Amino acid sequence: MNLVADLQREIKGLVSGQDSHLEEASQDFGKVRFKKPAVIVRPSSSQDVVQAVRFAFEHNLSLTTRGGAHSQSGQCLSENGVILDIKSLNRIIDLDPQSQTVLVEGGILWGDLVNTLLPQSLVPPVLTNNLNVTVSGTLSVAGLGVASHRYGTQADQCIELEVVTGTGEVLTCSREQNAELFNAVRAGLGQFGIIVKARLRLRKAGSHYRTHFLLYDDLSQLMKDVRFVMEGDRFDFIESWAVPCPQGFRRTGMGRQPFAAWFFPLHLTEEFESATASPSEDKLTGLAFYKKVHMEEGPLQNFLFRLEDLFALWKRAGYWDACHPWIETVLPWQSAGLFINQVLSQFPPHALGGGHILLWPCRGTISEVPLFQTPRSDFVMGFGILSGVPKPFLAEVLPRLNLLSDLSQNAGGKRYLSGWINFDLAKWQAHFGDYWGGLIELKSKYDPQGILNPGFIPLSKTPQPRA
Numbered sequence: 001m002n003l004v005a006d007l008q009r010e011i012k013g014l015v016s017g018q019d020s021h022l023e024e025a026s027q028d029f030g031k032v033r034f035k036k037p038a039v040i041v042r043p044s045s046s047q048d049v050v051q052a053v054r055f056a057f058e059h060n061l062s063l064t065t066r067g068g069a070h071s072q073s074g075q076c077l078s079e080n081g082v083i084l085d086i087k088s089l090n091r092i093i094d095l096d097p098q099s100q101t102v103l104v105e106g107g108i109l110w111g112d113l114v115n116t117l118l119p120q121s122l123v124p125p126v127l128t129n130n131l132n133v134t135v136s137g138t139l140s141v142a143g144l145g146v147a148s149h150r151y152g153t154q155a156d157q158c159i160e161l162e163v164v165t166g167t168g169e170v171l172t173c174s175r176e177q178n179a180e181l182f183n184a185v186r187a188g189l190g191q192f193g194i195i196v197k198a199r200l201r202l203r204k205a206g207s208h209y210r211t212h213f214l215l216y217d218d219l220s221q222l223m224k225d226v227r228f229v230m231e232g233d234r235f236d237f238i239e240s241w242a243v244p245c246p247q248g249f250r251r252t253g254m255g256r257q258p259f260a261a262w263f264f265p266l267h268l269t270e271e272f273e274s275a276t277a278s279p280s281e282d283k284l285t286g287l288a289f290y291k292k293v294h295m296e297e298g299p300l301q302n303f304l305f306r307l308e309d310l311f312a313l314w315k316r317a318g319y320w321d322a323c324h325p326w327i328e329t330v331l332p333w334q335s336a337g338l339f340i341n342q343v344l345s346q347f348p349p350h351a352l353g354g355g356h357i358l359l360w361p362c363r364g365t366i367s368e369v370p371l372f373q374t375p376r377s378d379f380v381m382g383f384g385i386l387s388g389v390p391k392p393f394l395a396e397v398l399p400r401l402n403l404l405s406d407l408s409q410n411a412g413g414k415r416y417l418s419g420w421i422n423f424d425l426a427k428w429q430a431h432f433g434d435y436w437g438g439l440i441e442l443k444s445k446y447d448p449q450g451i452l453n454p455g456f457i458p459l460s461k462t463p464q465p466r467a
């Protein structure tokens with residue numbers, strides 16, 4: 001069989017076996033796992049996706065969907081199989097300002113969608129910090145943002161999906177129609193079907209934003225205040241970090257180790273119409289921050305793309321080229337403070353390698369997406385260590401991160417599945433809990449040969465290509 005030529009006969013889009021293309025698709029943002037595919041398909045339509053899946057199904061080839069490749073454990077990589085590069089399906093099909101909905105192809109970047117929507121004063125309710133990721137890539141993990149405390153995940157704001165299953169069947173699914181598939185595909189990491197189209201909820205956008213830059217020297221006070229802000233629904237966007245103030249070296253059982261005192265910036269942002277702007281200092285009443293550092297206002301677009309400057313800096317400074325075994329975990333509110341303080345007290349500040357530590361406070365009951373696993377708790381705190389690790393340090397760092405992941409689970413946390421995940425079967429089962437048995441059944445129903453995205457969640461055996 002000549003894979004490239006045979007596939008190209010079925011597909012109108014690009015089919016490539018060119019080594020430079022295969023190399024490019026053999027890594028993700030994590031740069032920890034590497035897998036080289038046999039062929040890359042860039043579909044020109046949903047029909048191309050159907051054809052590619054049917055071809056893979058007939059020949060028992062694995063087929064892995066790849067979006068912006070910002071995940072970090074090989075979730076979008078394929079060993080010797082077909083890579084479906086969904087970014088070529090990137091059109092806005094139908095924008096309806098009346099109903100405040102938009103129908104898009106799965107491979108469109110959130111940033112491109114936002115740039116089209118803002119001139120019409122519309123915006124998706126939840127946006128991730130990085131807008132260079134695809135709609136289908138974040139719907140497949142959940143999509144968390146600084147407005148999630150109010151609107152849940154991006155997957156919660158999805159109304160309807162067009163999905164190609166592992167047998168090449170095209171199904172429309174929503175909360176009302178094929179709900180089982182809808183619930184399997186959202187945060188389903190491409191295991192049960194390929195998202196080719198998504199209908200998304202939008203909301204009216206204000207024209208401007210105003211951010212208060214606050215600083216805390218105590219995590220428990222930050223958590224108290226941020227909960228107060230969420231309960232009172234005072235701000236539209238909430239973001240927070242832990243930042244080290246390095247203190248030199250201190251003696252420990254493992255010799256002299258660098259350590260830090262930790263501070264906690266909290267950025268509280270409101271969105272408004274410039275015509276009706278009024279000062280919002282009173283919204284800070286009752287908060288006990290250590291310092292108010294800054295206040296900034298501007299057009300809303302600047303806020304939504306605010307991290308572009310950081311990403312540009314990360315690229316210039318070499319952080320982007322490092323390995324990124326990011327660890328994000330969503331902790332129950334009750335154990336979050338103790339757990340985070342314990343980790344930070346042991347965390348050598350230089351190990352961030354130019355990256356940062358993210359805090360993501362949210363309501364624990366706001367998301368109804370079943371496969372986005374969160375602790376059962378009214379409020380939750382996401383904790384993300386977003387290090388840039390130079391390759392020579394990777395072997396030393398990974399076991400520590402794996403331990404940290406285990407400890408976070410012991411503290412009742414649930415890992416966010418786009419990051420560095422090194423679960424064995426028992427940990428996968430623990431992660432999904434009661435859902436696990438159902439997931440195996442869904443896999444055999446929607447992808448009976450296990451051709452979709454093998455090698456990450458062990459829901460079926462990796463397919464062996466037929467000769």
Ligand SMILES: Cc1cc2nc3c(=O)[nH]c(=O)nc-3n(C[C@H](O)[C@H](O)[C@H](O)COP(=O)(O)OP(=O)(O)OC[C@H]3O[C@@H](n4cnc5c(N)ncnc54)[C@H](O)[C@@H]3O)c2cc1C
Nearest residue numbers: 067068069070071129130134136137140144190194195418
């Ligand atoms: C700098 C940076 C900032 C980030 N900020 C955030 C943030 O604020 N919030 C957040 O939630 N995440 C964040 N992430 C994580 C990121 O959103 C996820 O990794 C997301 O999956 C990336 O989308 P992608 O298009 O790169 O998908 P990929 O990494 O290419 O794919 C992710 C998964 O989705 C599957 N997939 C992709 N397209 C489809 C499809 N059409 N059908 C079925 N399955 C599909 C893939 O097979 C894979 O399993 C960030 C990542 C980076 C690097």
